[in-house]
Amino acid sequence: MPSEPLSREAVESALAGLEGWAFDGGAIRRTYEAEDFPAAIHVVNVVAVLAEQAKHHPDVDIRWRTLTFVLSTHDAGGRVTSKDLEMAAQINAAIANSPPARTL
Numbered sequence: 001m002p003s004e005p006l007s008r009e010a011v012e013s014a015l016a017g018l019e020g021w022a023f024d025g026g027a028i029r030r031t032y033e034a035e036d037f038p039a040a041i042h043v044v045n046v047v048a049v050l051a052e053q054a055k056h057h058p059d060v061d062i063r064w065r066t067l068t069f070v071l072s073t074h075d076a077g078g079r080v081t082s083k084d085l086e087m088a089a090q091i092n093a094a095i096a097n098s099p100p101a102r103t104l
Helices: 008-015 037-054 082-096
Strands: 022-024 027-034 059-063 066-071 101-103
Touching: 008 022, 008 082, 027 037, 027 082, 037 059, 037 066, 037 082, 066 082
Parallel strands: none
Antiparallel strands: 022 027, 027 066, 027 101, 059 066
16 A cells, blocks of 8 residues: 655654754755765665665665765655655664764
């Protein structure tokens, strides 16, 4: 069963409780800067396992130690659903449990 798209207001309200995430062009996005390249890859590896378990995969851009995660739900027309917010929370947990770093 496809997830229902959320209104912009609902997304923005939910993002108030998700550190680092912003609504951007119909998706949600977070950029994170790890301490170094291995730490960045560690976060990506953890997120990969979480995404596979959830069967909901973010777009990930890796630029040395800078990671950008973008979430939207394809079966909801590329709009944001509760699945994206749940994955964003899991990504935040992966970041929080990663080696020391700073958020952009």
